[in-house]
Amino acid sequence: MMQQEKFEIWMIDYLSDELEGKDRLNFEKYLEENDDHRKQFEALKETWLQLDEVAIPETSPKMDEQFFDMLHDKMESQNHKKESGLGWLQSLVGSIKKSQLAFAMLILGVGIGAGYVLNNDSNSDTTVNTVNAVVDTNTETEEVRGQLVLTLLEQASANKRLQGVNEAAKLNDANERVIEALFTTLNNDPNVNVRLVAVESLAKYVDTPEVRMGLVKSIGFQDSPLVQIALADLMVALQEKTSVESMKQLLEQPDIDNTVKQKLEESINHII
Amino acid sequence: MQELTNNALMLKVKSGDLDKLGLLYERHKKRLFGFFFNMNSDAALSEDLVQNVFMRILKYKHTYTGEGSFTAWMFRTARNVNYDYYRRNKPENKTSEVSEVAYKLEDSDTIEKGIQEKENITVLHRAMQLLTPEKREVLVLSKIKEMQFSEVAEVLGCSEGAAKVKAHRALKALRTIYLQLETR
Numbered sequence: 027m028m029q030q031e032k033f034e035i036w037m038i039d040y041l042s043d044e045l046e047g048k049d050r051l052n053f054e055k056y057l058e059e060n061d062d063h064r065k066q067f068e069a070l071k072e073t074w075l076q077l078d079e080v081a082i083p084e085t086s087p088k089m090d091e092q093f094f095d096m097l098h099d100k101m102e103s104q105n106h107k108k109e110s111g112l113g114w115l116q117s118l119v120g121s122i123k124k125s126q127l128a129f130a131m132l133i134l135g136v137g138i139g140a141g142y143v144l145n146n147d148s149n150s151d152t153t154v155n156t157v158n159a160v161v162d163t164n165t166e167t168e169e170v171r172g173q174l175v176l177t178l179l180e181q182a183s184a185n186k187r188l189q190g191v192n193e194a195a196k197l198n199d200a201n202e203r204v205i206e207a208l209f210t211t212l213n214n215d216p217n218v219n220v221r222l223v224a225v226e227s228l229a230k231y232v233d234t235p236e237v238r239m240g241l242v243k244s245i246g247f248q249d250s251p252l253v254q255i256a257l258a259d260l261m262v263a264l265q266e267k268t269s270v271e272s273m274k275q276l277l278e279q280p281d282i283d284n285t286v287k288q289k290l291e292e293s294i295n296h297i298i
Numbered sequence: 299m300q301e302l303t304n305n306a307l308m309l310k311v312k313s314g315d316l317d318k319l320g321l322l323y324e325r326h327k328k329r330l331f332g333f334f335f336n337m338n339s340d341a342a343l344s345e346d347l348v349q350n351v352f353m354r355i356l357k358y359k360h361t362y363t364g365e366g367s368f369t370a371w372m373f374r375t376a377r378n379v380n381y382d383y384y385r386r387n388k389p390e391n392k393t394s395e396v397s398e399v400a401y402k403l404e405d406s407d408t409i410e411k412g413i414q415e416k417e418n419i420t421v422l423h424r425a426m427q428l429l430t431p432e433k434r435e436v437l438v439l440s441k442i443k444e445m446q447f448s449e450v451a452e453v454l455g456c457s458e459g460a461a462k463v464k465a466h467r468a469l470k471a472l473r474t475i476y477l478q479l480e481t482r
Contacts, residue, residue: 031463034462034466035466038462038463038469039447042447044446044447069473070466070469070470070473073422073472074469076422077437077441080336081419082335082336083335083341085327085345086341089327089331089345089348089349090327092349093320093323093327093348093349093352094320096349096352097316097317097320097323097352100316100356104314
């Protein structure tokens with residue numbers, strides 16, 4: 027006979043409908059062959075099913091009233107905080123650099139539920155939607171976010187810079203300073219991941235001719251095969267003919283990675 | 299599917315869109331009320347505790363990561379609310395003896411109505427109240443239809459196998475108390 031604890035787990039699986047099809051039949055078959063366990067099962071099954079019959083009273087309208095009163099109060103107090111908080115934040119924007127940093131750390135709490143969850147692949151879609159909703163409805167947040175991007179991109183920690191680049195991708199319309207900062211990151215950042223995400227963030231603004239030109243030029247600055255390939259892919263997607271010259275120059279470099287070489291040749295062919 | 303939107307709604311609440319909590323409340327109020335009512339058999343108190351759960355969700359919204367199931371996170375909060383309530387308000391040993399409960403049952407109108415089935419359910423409900431809170435809790439959570447056992451385990455902070463073993467033992471203990479009450 028099966029070990030008791032294993033049987034208990036199996037029985038609960040069966041009772042709570044976690045067994046399906048063949049597995050259910052296997053359990054039933056086992057019971058037919060094991061009288062002792064069948065008796066145990068039948069006794070407990072009755073009690074388990076009776077539990078569904080225990081009546082739960084209806085909730086009262088008072089419960090709803092109390093909840094919505096509470097929620098209303100919280101929303102009111104949140105709005106008051108926002109109003110007074112933004113005036114204070116705006117006075118900080120544009121002041122000296124150190125305070126810029128302090129400001130960014132403070133608004134992390136407000137704006138960076140996003141930054142935190144952006145690194146979480148399983149929820150990224152939901153997060154994108156959530157962040158977009160906030161941005162759409164709040165242009166002030168947009169300004170704050172732009173400022174935050176600039177500050178995060180200057181941080182020593184690669185994670186923070188990564189957050190900054192991710193944040194930039196969420197802006198509806200990046201200003202010149204943000205674009206410039208993203209290019210500085212793309213061309214000079216020591217971390218490959220940060221540079222890769224910078225390519226993605228900048229890809230959002232390829233309708234601007236300066237951004238396209240900047241991306242083309244950047245091909246020659248890159249020493250990481252991954253970034254080189256990401257840029258080549260982007261150029262193919264954009265069918266950017268001016269990039270062919272930059273890619274050819276890169277091909278002439280003696281230490282070029284074989285995969286990259288192959289990729290660049292393919293990309294050039296696709297564009298021409 | 300609903301779990302996905304629960305998660306999305308909670309992330310919106312986290313990002314400051316507080317009115318989305320209203321939707322989560324409408325979706326889960328009955329289930330939460332049922333959890334508390336099964337735990338304490340007191341409708342008014344259960345309504346207050348449901349309110350406390352949502353206040354706590356708002357207070358700790360920043361800790362919500364979106365990982366795992368929202369329902370499990372919410373019931374973990376409910377569980378903490380329940381513990382905190384009983385820690386602050388220690389119950390005055392009400393109905394802690396089988397004999398007391400049996401005596402009350404003999405006096406109750408329900409039995410006089412003589413409907414066997416209803417009587418059995420009433421006895422079962424009494425038996426539930428005689429279980430230890432831990433056993434009662436695991437049974438109540440196990441019977442929430444929308445929760446998989448993996449989520450019950452998440453709420454209880456143990457492995458799925460351990461949660462099932464606990465559920466089995468609680469069910470067995472409930473059966474024993476039930477039979478004791480029934481034969482009186």
